[in-house]
Amino acid sequence: xxxxxxxxxxxxxxxxxxxxxxxxxxxxxxxxxxxxxxxxxxxxxxxxxxxxxxxxxxxxxxxxxxxxxxxxxxxxxxxxxxxxxxxxxxxxxxxxxxxxxxxxxxxxxxxxxxxxxxxxxxxxxxxxxxxxxxxxxxxxxxxxxxxxxxxxxxxxxxxxxxxxxxxxxxxxxxxxxxxxxxxxxxxxxxxxxxxxxxxxxxxxxxxxxxxxxxxxxxxxxxxxxxxxxxxxxxxxxxxxxxxxxxxxxxxxxxxxxxxxxxxxxxxxxxxxxxxxx
Amino acid sequence: xxxxxxxxxxxxxxxxxxxxxxxxxxxxxxxxxxxxxxxxxxxxxxxxxxxxxxxxxxxxxxxxxxxxxxxxxxxxxxxxxxxxxxxxxxxxxxxxxxxxxxxxxxxxxxxxxxxxxxxxxxxxxxxxxxxxxxxxxxxxxxxxxxxxxxxxxxxxxxxxxxxxxxxxxxxxxxxxxxxxxxxxxxxxxxxxxxxxxxxxxxxxxxxxxxxxxxxxxxxxxxxxxxxxxxxxxxxxxxxxxxxxxxxxxxxxxxxxxxxxxxxxxxxxxxxxxxxxxxxxxxxxxxxxxxxxxxxxxxxxxxxxxxxxx
Numbered sequence: 001x002x003x004x005x006x007x008x009x010x011x012x013x014x015x016x017x018x019x020x021x022x023x024x025x026x027x028x029x030x031x032x033x034x035x036x037x038x039x040x041x042x043x044x045x046x047x048x049x050x051x052x053x054x055x056x057x058x059x060x061x062x063x064x065x066x067x068x069x070x071x072x073x074x075x076x077x078x079x080x081x082x083x084x085x086x087x088x089x090x091x092x093x094x095x096x097x098x099x100x101x102x103x104x105x106x107x108x109x110x111x112x113x114x115x116x117x118x119x120x121x122x123x124x125x126x127x128x129x130x131x132x133x134x135x136x137x138x139x140x141x142x143x144x145x146x147x148x149x150x151x152x153x154x155x156x157x158x159x160x161x162x163x164x165x166x167x168x169x170x171x172x173x174x175x176x177x178x179x180x181x182x183x184x185x186x187x188x189x190x191x192x193x194x195x196x197x198x199x200x201x202x203x204x205x206x207x208x209x210x211x212x213x214x215x216x217x218x219x220x221x222x223x224x225x226x227x228x229x230x231x232x233x234x235x236x237x238x239x240x241x242x243x244x245x246x247x248x249x250x251x252x253x254x255x256x257x258x259x260x261x262x263x264x265x266x267x268x269x270x271x272x273x274x275x276x277x
Numbered sequence: 278x279x280x281x282x283x284x285x286x287x288x289x290x291x292x293x294x295x296x297x298x299x300x301x302x303x304x305x306x307x308x309x310x311x312x313x314x315x316x317x318x319x320x321x322x323x324x325x326x327x328x329x330x331x332x333x334x335x336x337x338x339x340x341x342x343x344x345x346x347x348x349x350x351x352x353x354x355x356x357x358x359x360x361x362x363x364x365x366x367x368x369x370x371x372x373x374x375x376x377x378x379x380x381x382x383x384x385x386x387x388x389x390x391x392x393x394x395x396x397x398x399x400x401x402x403x404x405x406x407x408x409x410x411x412x413x414x415x416x417x418x419x420x421x422x423x424x425x426x427x428x429x430x431x432x433x434x435x436x437x438x439x440x441x442x443x444x445x446x447x448x449x450x451x452x453x454x455x456x457x458x459x460x461x462x463x464x465x466x467x468x469x470x471x472x473x474x475x476x477x478x479x480x481x482x483x484x485x486x487x488x489x490x491x492x493x494x495x496x497x498x499x500x501x502x503x504x505x506x507x508x509x510x511x512x513x514x515x516x517x518x519x520x521x522x523x524x525x526x527x528x529x530x531x532x533x534x535x536x537x538x539x540x541x542x543x544x545x546x547x548x549x550x551x552x553x554x555x556x557x558x559x560x561x562x563x564x565x566x567x568x569x570x571x572x573x574x575x576x577x578x579x580x581x582x583x584x585x586x
Contacts, residue, residue, distance in 0.1 A: 011390070011392060015387055015390045015392050016392055018383070018387055019384075019387045019388070019392070019398055022380070022383070022384050022387070022402070023398060023401060023402065025461070026401065026402055026404065026405060026461070026465070027401060027404065029416050029417065029420060029461070030404060030405075030408070030416070032416070032419075032420065032427060033412075033415075033416040033419065036419065044425075045424075045425055048425070048430075089310050089311045089314055090311055092307040092308070092310065092311075093307060093308045093310070093311035093312070095307060096303075096304040096305075096307040096308045097308075100303070100304040102301070102304045102305070105304075108308065108312070110578055110581070111315075112311075112315070113578065113581060114574070114578065115315060115319050117518050117522075117570075117574045117577070117578075118319075118323065118522075118567065119521070119522045119543050119563065119566060119567055119570060120522055120523075120543070121524075121543045121546045121547050121550075121559075121562075121563040121566070122322075122323055122326050122563045122564070122567050123319065123322050123323065123326075124547065124550075125326055125329065125546075125550050125556055125559055125560055125563065126321075126322035126323070126325035126326045126329065126560075127318075127322055128550075129325070129329070129336075129556065130322060130325070145318055146318075148314070148318060149315075149318050149319050152311055152314065152315055153315065156311060181303060206407060209409070210407075210408070210409035210410065210411075212409065212410055212411045212525045212529070213524075213525050213528070213547070217551065226409075227409050227410075227411040227412075228411075230409075230411045230412060230415060231411050231414075231415075231529055234415060234418070234529070241419055241422075241425070244415060244419070245415070245416070245419060247415075248411075248412040248415045248416055249412075251409055251411065251412050252407075252408050252409055252412045255407050255408070255409065256404060256407050256408065258407075259403070259404075259406075259407035260400060260404075260407075263400060263403055267403075267469050267473070
């Protein structure tokens, strides 16, 4: 025990302090933004952001005058829609990749990986032209389709990794008991990888919520997501940093909370492939 | 062991051809919804981009869609802004990725130690990764603000600068300021990936090494680095592709300015199409950029392709 003492001090110097410094760098900008958003607008530019006289006036203004509520609903519709499309299309595909060997399997899997690698500019220009012709510009559907280009391949890869973790013998046992392949998938495999599916769904939700360039290009007056609304604020209320930062915090909060909720499971899914590879 | 071969083994001579056929078709049937949709919303549009790049197509003259062959590409290669943007893309990646990697490695090694608040630190470190790029841009524009920004105030108080610097409005500092922002945004990704790598190295290696009297540095060099080199390579490749592709933070922070000081290739393609409505030329730049990026993508796919098998 006597030997432990100096090592605690050493640990604080070599681990705790550097870690605290890195965390300050990581969280500092975010906390600074929050502090600005609750600071009193009158004293913000004379005395700088401070907690003294903290107020939520900026948030009230954001919803009452600027109309952030409608933007939040647009973001919610687009993100939820993308989750629905992304998950429903990828469940059976992931099962096929996880449980069967068939000619062309590797090519098809790599194809889904490849999609995520293509630059967004390569897709955004033709999608704009395409949606203009179809009259889909400025609709929720347009943004859901655009976000699905990323969501589908991503959720296939994630779900393959989760399904690989469930022993094949379980499917086989179910099929011996008279289930068909699809029944084995629905009754045995899906319930078991439900936590993974939820994590994948939440990740898709977050990325669609955070998406900006598609929303800017394919949205418009009717459908304006939260990210576009925040960017518009920067243009319209150029020096009103209290209001701007309140917009930033509001836009970031849902995604941040969801992320903290599922980060453990998500990261194990994301890193699994990489560590093995 | 595949389902198809199992069926063959059980039914020599194909005595149950229907069942075997349905077994063979089943995986494709299960894949078809996802494959068909991605063909429609990803590959078709990509082909369309390539097609547009061979035409003169400006959106305010939508009926004019003239075949010009490789003219757009020739224009791009003679375009000064194209080369400026390419240069920035290279500088940007060469600075951001190593910075993210080093900071991420340091963070991962710290997180791999034992200290009481480790779970909290591990959860909080990834926050930048979950933030919308627009919000990241917004908060860093506020930090860099030339009149009231905290960056200037901080450096003035420390006496490192004599007067406030308009970080984003000065062509000399704008690219550097954005590189710092992107380092901040991206290093948690490395930290998380590398931490997973570190945890996969068996503890016994270190124990054996310290019994043999290896110094901490030698342990790092001979055990840690080889142990995480695989993950590190994958993370760097993934990040290269990701950083090269993303331009939303720059677009919101500076819009490419001042002048062309923060233009990168994807941003240039986007601005050409969005502001000048020149979809033909914009597509050509996008195609050229993609072709450059494919070099990295192919390396990555080769690695992953092996893992898939």
